[in-house]
Amino acid sequence: MHEDPRKNMSRDERLAAKLRENLRRRKVQGKAQGKAVGKAVGKAQDRAQADAMRDSDAPSETIGATETLPNPCADG
DSSP states (O other): OOOOGGGGSOHHHHHHHHHHHHHHHHHHHHHHHHHHHHHHHHHHHHHHHHHHHHHOSSOEEEOSSSOEEEOTTOOO
């Protein structure tokens, strides 16, 4: 019969292996959450920009996703 190689490791070696495994798992989770958050933020910014353009009285030029300035060429 084979013995489990982990049983031959010292307590410190087992702990270090578990910590490495945990770190790898958390990195993968963080990347996945970062992508999901990035998509959600992008959609929220798009909605905010659309709402701002719809709600504005005068035409405006978009500077960024959340910043607008009045159009200096607009009559009014």
